[in-house]
Amino acid sequence: MSDFPSRRRFLQRAAASGLLLSAAGGTASALSPPIPHKRRNLLLITVDTLRADHTGCCGYERSTTPRIDQLAREGMLFDQVNVQYGLTWPSLASIMTAMPVQLHGVKNNETLMAAGTPTLGTSLDDAGFHCGAFLGFAEKQRWEGFSTVDGGRHLDDGQLTSRFLEWFDKECVNADAPFFGWIHFYGPHLPWRPDPAYGALFSPEPQLECGSINYQYQISYEQRSLQGGALRDIIDLYDAEIRRTDDCIDQILQHLSTAGMLDHTLVAVSADHGTELYDHHNYGLHWGSPYNGVYRVPLVLWGPGMVPAQRLVSRPVRSIDIAPTLMDLLGQPAPDRFMGTSLTPLLAGDVPPGPPLISEYSEGKILIVRDGDQRFIWNPQRYQNNVIPVQVVEEFKAAGIPGGQFRMPLERYELYDLREDLKEQNNLADARVAEVARYADLAAAWKQSLASIAHGVQNETIDDEAHRESLKALGYL
Numbered sequence: 001m002s003d004f005p006s007r008r009r010f011l012q013r014a015a016a017s018g019l020l021l022s023a024a025g026g027t028a029s030a031l032s033p034p035i036p037h038k039r040r041n042l043l044l045i046t047v048d049t050l051r052a053d054h055t056g057c058c059g060y061e062r063s064t065t066p067r068i069d070q071l072a073r074e075g076m077l078f079d080q081v082n083v084q085y086g087l088t089w090p091s092l093a094s095i096m097t098a099m100p101v102q103l104h105g106v107k108n109n110e111t112l113m114a115a116g117t118p119t120l121g122t123s124l125d126d127a128g129f130h131c132g133a134f135l136g137f138a139e140k141q142r143w144e145g146f147s148t149v150d151g152g153r154h155l156d157d158g159q160l161t162s163r164f165l166e167w168f169d170k171e172c173v174n175a176d177a178p179f180f181g182w183i184h185f186y187g188p189h190l191p192w193r194p195d196p197a198y199g200a201l202f203s204p205e206p207q208l209e210c211g212s213i214n215y216q217y218q219i220s221y222e223q224r225s226l227q228g229g230a231l232r233d234i235i236d237l238y239d240a241e242i243r244r245t246d247d248c249i250d251q252i253l254q255h256l257s258t259a260g261m262l263d264h265t266l267v268a269v270s271a272d273h274g275t276e277l278y279d280h281h282n283y284g285l286h287w288g289s290p291y292n293g294v295y296r297v298p299l300v301l302w303g304p305g306m307v308p309a310q311r312l313v314s315r316p317v318r319s320i321d322i323a324p325t326l327m328d329l330l331g332q333p334a335p336d337r338f339m340g341t342s343l344t345p346l347l348a349g350d351v352p353p354g355p356p357l358i359s360e361y362s363e364g365k366i367l368i369v370r371d372g373d374q375r376f377i378w379n380p381q382r383y384q385n386n387v388i389p390v391q392v393v394e395e396f397k398a399a400g401i402p403g404g405q406f407r408m409p410l411e412r413y414e415l416y417d418l419r420e421d422l423k424e425q426n427n428l429a430d431a432r433v434a435e436v437a438r439y440a441d442l443a444a445a446w447k448q449s450l451a452s453i454a455h456g457v458q459n460e461t462i463d464d465e466a467h468r469e470s471l472k473a474l475g476y477l
């Protein structure tokens, strides 16, 4: 099991607060009396653009996530979760289907899942759960199994919280059926323009102009190194947005507690991806980067009688394992087509090293292998993504700004050892040829094996002008 500085800090903090935290694992004695399966509800919270290392439970020094941290202390934290793909729709589809992108086919923010695709939603609907999804983005994806799908970028996290709680009060409290509520908070996604009360949390004078998407694009376009406090100004805004989302999570949990429902509810908190924060090539967005700031997210599981308390797993796991784990904890069988596997064997006892895990980038042109503390990026075609939309480049040109389209300059092979190089600055590929060959073979075999079973998946592109305008506003098109 890896031993990152963040984990050590977590352990130190837990010890300082009087908690007994066992890296070797909680035991059955750490569980409260079991809750009968038929009474268990599920609350899944995914946070857009939440880097693991900007959460307190994963070692961040700022108080960005006090409520998530509390859940982690009282429940279980996986602090090395690899998302399948660093983009919202593909990543959320992978979380919900427990499949890689190649199998569910949602390769961008416009592609719909094929009708009839089994998901966490359809499975729990079949099991008699009352399912509602409240999504700050991706509400126009085809989410079968949910009787209510609400949301959109016009709602901030507070408004989304209100929509969810209205649904909960009206349709879940005192209902015979258990509920499955899924909330996808969008606040930490760009643009970062926190409410003044939150902006002031981390900066006496928040520099709101730094939080626009175009500001970030311009830095990449100009290939401008951030000097002095400029990066700090950007991070202050990002952290403030995270704290706002965390307060919404607190509000929801308090509401469920007051309703007497929380103790029968399995709570899971994770993210669709993180973000670059100028760790590589003066780039600060999430699409277009295969690095760990984008691909590593936290997963917190909490539930009295369902999840052991005070347990940390630092072995890398996959976001496609989330849905099978939740089904398992709810006592429900997972569909055969789920490719992820339940993490419940890691809930107690020692955690053996896991197998290498593979994530995708740029529609599978680039594959990423995570093997313990090693991280390998394989780019056989030397593909370089244009990360600034063409129209934005044209606007900058028209304004006479010196610079040009930015392409993430990835090598054919990149290998990093996270034990010594958390920010992936020192490419070891030339020095470790045997490992590079082994990981490249592994990734190629993985892709080929999926291609043999992916044949026949039929996806459509969404036909919705408002959605296209929304993507343009975000700079995706």
Ligand SMILES: [Zn+2]
Binding pocket: 048, 049, 087, 088, 089, 189, 272, 273
């Ligand atoms: Zn996202």
